[in-house]
Amino acid sequence: MKKPFRFKQFTIHxxxxxxxxxxxxxxxGAWASLEHHPNTVLDIGAGTGVIALQLAQRSHAExxxxxxxxxxxxxxxxxxxxxxxxxDRLFCYHxxxxxxxxxxxxxxxxxxxxxxxxxxxxxxxxSARDRARQANTMPFEVxxxxxxxxxxxxxxxxxxxxxxxxxxxxxLAKTFGLFPKLITRVKGNSAAQIKRSLLQFSFRSQEAxxxxxxxxxxxxxxxxxxxxxxxxxxxxM
Numbered sequence: 001m002k003k004p005f006r007f008k009q010f011t012i013h014x015x016x017x018x019x020x021x022x023x024x025x026x027x028x029g030a031w032a033s034l035e036h037h038p039n040t041v042l043d044i045g046a047g048t049g050v051i052a053l054q055l056a057q058r059s060h061a062e063x064x065x066x067x068x069x070x071x072x073x074x075x076x077x078x079x080x081x082x083x084x085x086x087x088d089r090l091f092c093y094h095x096x097x098x099x100x101x102x103x104x105x106x107x108x109x110x111x112x113x114x115x116x117x118x119x120x121x122x123x124x125x126x127s128a129r130d131r132a133r134q135a136n137t138m139p140f141e142v143x144x145x146x147x148x149x150x151x152x153x154x155x156x157x158x159x160x161x162x163x164x165x166x167x168x169x170x171x172l173a174k175t176f177g178l179f180p181k182l183i184t185r186v187k188g189n190s191a192a193q194i195k196r197s198l199l200q201f202s203f204r205s206q207e208a209x210x211x212x213x214x215x216x217x218x219x220x221x222x223x224x225x226x227x228x229x230x231x232x233x234x235x236x237m
Contacts, residue, residue: 029054
């Protein structure tokens with residue numbers, strides 16, 4: 001059985017989840033801006049629940065909901081929520097984002113998602129992992145349409161995507177009336193190519209604040225910026 005992943009204030013059991021705790025999710029959970037003081041938060045495609053738990057730790061939001069389609073991941077997410085100090089604020093729904101958006105009348109102040117990335121049809125031999133990783137299980141158009149329906153007028157939507165998809169996704173978001181507010185481009189080390197884009201959108205057209213983040217100076221030697229971002233979570237930061 002895979003060992004649980006221990007953070008400073010909570011533990012993630014992940015032996016039943018296709019997608020394990022990874023840098024992308026933790027980055028998004030640590031980075032997503034709470035400057036607009038969200039009281040209601042939604043995590044779309046919650047997996048282990050790590051991002052929702054990070055946002056519970058970081059915020060005073062009274063409602064932190066999550067949606068997870070995969071049954072095993074959903075059950076494990078619920079267990080991780082219930083075992084945390086914030087179980088009374090966290091709730092996971094077993095549903096697709098389309099079903100959830102159609103049935104939910106309330107809106108959210110902040111929506112986050114670490115969506116499936118792999119547009120190309122790759123196979124790892126693990127069908128649950130492949131489903132969790134491939135964008136055809138939740139195309140970006142579906143994610144954006146659902147997010148727009150579920151966001152309040154002053155709500156914001158934060159997501160992590162491959163850098164090569166950033167321009168396309170930003171253009172697509174504009175067709176849904178969402179405009180980038182914050183952009184952080186992430187690379188593994190100073191010599192590496194930019195790998196990820198952290199994006200936060202709102203319904204206001206504005207000049208996005210654009211920054212860069214480098215994770216390591218060398219193997220397992222983390223930059224001051226990355227340490228500052230994640231030190232409240234990782235045990236060894």
